Amino acid sequence: MAITPPSEKIWWNRPLDKVEGLWILLALAWCLILFLWMPYWHIYGKQNLSNEAYRTSPDAYEAKARAWADKHKVGEENGIPVVAPQDGGDVYMLGRLWEWWPILQLKKGVTYRLHLSSLDWQHGFSLQPTNINLQVLPGYETVMKITPDQSGSFGVVCNEFCGVGHHTMLGKIYVK
Amino acid sequence: MANMFRQCPDSGLYFHRDAEALMKAHAVLAVVFLLLGGVGGLLIALTRAPTVHLLSAENFYMVLTFHGTAVLLFWIIFFEIAVLYFASSTLLRVRPATPSIGWLGFLLMLGGAIMTTVAIFAGNSSVMFTSYVPMQASPYFYLGLILFAVGALLGCFIFLGTLVIAKEEKTYEGSIPLVTFGAVTAAIIAIFTIATGAIILIPTFMWSMGWISHIDPAMYRVLWWGMGHSSQQINVSAHVAVWYAIAAIVFGAKPMSEKVSRGAFLLYILFLQLASAHHLLADPGISSNWKVFNTSYAMYLAVLASMIHGLTVPGSIEVAQRKKGFNNGLFEWLTKAPWGNPVFSGMFLSLIIFGFIGGITGVVMGTEQINLIIHNTIFVPAHFHATVAVGTTLAFMAITYFLIPVLFRRKLVMPGLAKWQPYIFSAGMMMLIMFLLGAGTLGVPRRHWDVNFADAVLKYEFAGTAITLLGLAAVGAVLAAVGGALYCVIAVFSLVFGEKLDPHAGLLQSFGVPLSQAAYTVDRPSTLGLSAVETHGHGEVSAPGTFALALVFLLSFVVYFFINAKYLASVWPMG
Numbered sequence A: 001m002a003i004t005p006p007s008e009k010i011w012w013n014r015p016l017d018k019v020e021g022l023w024i025l026l027a028l029a030w031c032l033i034l035f036l037w038m039p040y041w042h043i044y045g046k047q048n049l050s051n052e053a054y055r056t057s058p059d060a061y062e063a064k065a066r067a068w069a070d071k072h073k074v075g076e077e078n079g080i081p082v083v084a085p086q087d088g089g090d091v092y093m094l095g096r097l098w099e100w101w102p103i104l105q106l107k108k109g110v111t112y113r114l115h116l117s118s119l120d121w122q123h124g125f126s127l128q129p130t131n132i133n134l135q136v137l138p139g140y141e142t143v144m145k146i147t148p149d150q151s152g153s154f155g156v157v158c159n160e161f162c163g164v165g166h167h168t169m170l171g172k173i174y175v176k
Numbered sequence B: 001m002a003n004m005f006r007q008c009p010d011s012g013l014y015f016h017r018d019a020e021a022l023m024k025a026h027a028v029l030a031v032v033f034l035l036l037g038g039v040g041g042l043l044i045a046l047t048r049a050p051t052v053h054l055l056s057a058e059n060f061y062m063v064l065t066f067h068g069t070a071v072l073l074f075w076i077i078f079f080e081i082a083v084l085y086f087a088s089s090t091l092l093r094v095r096p097a098t099p100s101i102g103w104l105g106f107l108l109m110l111g112g113a114i115m116t117t118v119a120i121f122a123g124n125s126s127v128m129f130t131s132y133v134p135m136q137a138s139p140y141f142y143l144g145l146i147l148f149a150v151g152a153l154l155g156c157f158i159f160l161g162t163l164v165i166a167k168e169e170k171t172y173e174g175s176i177p178l179v180t181f182g183a184v185t186a187a188i189i190a191i192f193t194i195a196t197g198a199i200i201l202i203p204t205f206m207w208s209m210g211w212i213s214h215i216d217p218a219m220y221r222v223l224w225w226g227m228g229h230s231s232q233q234i235n236v237s238a239h240v241a242v243w244y245a246i247a248a249i250v251f252g253a254k255p256m257s258e259k260v261s262r263g264a265f266l267l268y269i270l271f272l273q274l275a276s277a278h279h280l281l282a283d284p285g286i287s288s289n290w291k292v293f294n295t296s297y298a299m300y301l302a303v304l305a306s307m308i309h310g311l312t313v314p315g316s317i318e319v320a321q322r323k324k325g326f327n328n329g330l331f332e333w334l335t336k337a338p339w340g341n342p343v344f345s346g347m348f349l350s351l352i353i354f355g356f357i358g359g360i361t362g363v364v365m366g367t368e369q370i371n372l373i374i375h376n377t378i379f380v381p382a383h384f385h386a387t388v389a390v391g392t393t394l395a396f397m398a399i400t401y402f403l404i405p406v407l408f409r410r411k412l413v414m415p416g417l418a419k420w421q422p423y424i425f426s427a428g429m430m431m432l433i434m435f436l437l438g439a440g441t442l443g444v445p446r447r448h449w450d451v452n453f454a455d456a457v458l459k460y461e462f463a464g465t466a467i468t469l470l471g472l473a474a475v476g477a478v479l480a481a482v483g484g485a486l487y488c489v490i491a492v493f494s495l496v497f498g499e500k501l502d503p504h505a506g507l508l509q510s511f512g513v514p515l516s517q518a519a520y521t522v523d524r525p526s527t528l529g530l531s532a533v534e535t536h537g538h539g540e541v542s543a544p545g546t547f548a549l550a551l552v553f554l555l556s557f558v559v560y561f562f563i564n565a566k567y568l569a570s571v572w573p574m575g
Helices: A018-044 A058-072 B017-048 B058-093 B099-124 B139-170 B176-210 B217-228 B230-251 B256-269 B288-296 B302-323 B342-365 B379-406 B415-441 B464-497 B544-569
Strands: A051-055 A073-077 A081-084 A092-097 A098-100 A101-105 A113-118 A123-128 A132-136 A140-146 A150-159 A171-174 B005-007 B014-016
Touching: A018 B288, A018 B302, A051 B415, A058 A073, A058 A113, A092 A101, A092 A123, A092 A171, A101 B464, A113 A132, A123 B288, A132 B379, A171 B099, B014 B017, B014 B058, B017 B058, B017 B099, B017 B230, B017 B379, B017 B464, B058 B099, B058 B139, B058 B176, B058 B230, B058 B379, B099 B139, B139 B464, B176 B217, B176 B256, B217 B230, B230 B256, B230 B302, B230 B379, B256 B302, B302 B342, B302 B544, B342 B415, B342 B544, B379 B415, B379 B464, B415 B464
Parallel strands: A081 A101, A092 A113, A098 A171, A101 A171
Antiparallel strands: A051 A140, A073 A081, A092 A098, A113 A140, A123 A132, A123 A150, A150 A171, B005 B014
16 A cells, blocks of 8 residues: 555566557657757747847836837827837837836838837736736836737736736837 | 654544644644634735725735735744644654754754744835835845744655655554655655755845845746745645545545555655746746746646546545445535535535636646736735645645544534534635636736725726626635634634643643653554555446546636636737
């Protein structure tokens, strides 16, 4: 029994049960497929995580994002600038207590370089309803290529708890 | 010297006076924290149901912090320390090492748990269980966790010391039992986990005191998850050991082969995922190579280990049942199992839900790119309710029904309700889990007070289905809370009002005071001998029913994985 010592002192020479051996082979094969799928998707898949990130500081990132937003601002909504970047250019979004800033206006089918960072606590960039979810840390600026392939109005929810106003932290991305 | 052992007339197990008292004290406190944490869980579910929306935002985040800490740490680890005393002192028929230090460990755990709880309810430590920097809690929040961990560490060392004494005093023949081996696995992982926790929590405490100016948030996450995930591997090792124990207790089941089951435990130790990379898949500043390798070690061998236990535990039950004559067809062994015995039904439901739901969802969301569509959604709590709230918690509930008569020497009260308890709890949890998995797939965030964004400057509406699913999940949570409350009530009432199976098993004795000396009549238990030799196993297919179930499991796994891969392919291209 499992609550008493094995029946033989030298138990490790006893051959496996047939069912066990077969199952281990099947399970291991599946585990290897699970692993191989990840490099496969890096080569053939279109949705991958970016490997580009830089050290930054909240002040430096805010200054950069603000200068960029001033340059490309096309409107305002609830006092928040709406920014339309040039095709294929850099796009900045910053998270802070409790907003995603600014509002972005992108074009469908165009690839942008999206920069993300936080000015204070950790935030979660959760683009809905397309459902892309990324961790955003203060002091780290992450850059990814992103290609909106649907038009419409998208919400940016914060899905990392960031204090008592967490549930009011919402941003917007428009795709035309 | 006075006799220190008693033999339980029902189970034949030997209990040492000191180990017995320590086991009881830890188990009782575990249940207390399960009760408190469970109430928290119910309040959270009733707040997340948009139509009920019970708590205020402040209280919601405070209670959520408490819920995670109370059930994930206090309930489970108090119970695990009790399991360690059982798997060493009781199963090996040996005196526990340094029981006085055992009580010191107990007091540190209790003091730490109280300190952290008070810090949370003081209102200035609503930082969630993960306490990600630079969000800061009160220093008492971290200090309480550190004290609790030190107490748990003492428990692990006493466990290892007890094994040394057993070997020295030759209280058993051959190798330690498989269940004890599983407990060794849990203890080794626990020591590693607590060490990692110390590396990150001690500086964080110092930072909260103002002695350190800055903690890097990315470094914090890497180290915190070295503790946070490997602590889940302690739970898995401990509850798998409990599964094996219950298979042996209820069916007299023998492991299909010692080599395979022990090998699988060893895989947990070797591949427990030092950095627990799958929590960091959506993080900046860490390369894909690092993520892909460290989330899988190229082979997912810890997953393989769980898949092995998933076969060998029911497989050993099948073999034992077939030997008793339940040999018809593929599944007579299972249909004729004692489904009215909560020790068995709880264990088996724990195994099925842990594997089919917890295991499959966990691996799928731990795939580097698929994590993109799941990270920090409410899918994540759905997953770990399948692994921890059902897998670990239900396994511990199941063994409690065995321990009440054997360890506490009280007759179970309300046996009719106890029979239903595992089903009620599992049904509620299954509803909660499945509906939250659905809501998470639709993007609903975890740890969020208002997904209707009533107070936000901008507006966003989740699909109506997502909102409905949250409401339905709350119905499941209520049912699960009923099941959880039944467990707590049955356990506590049995300890207080249950018929005494031993004249010395009084009220205080139920809560950790040793029985009177007269109860202990054995000076030295007979040496624990080898298991009887059995001849089954090689050559024939000994557990075809289990193998068929395993194939169904594998098929579900493959299908669910590729459904998610297809979903991933539909989101915006990025890289």
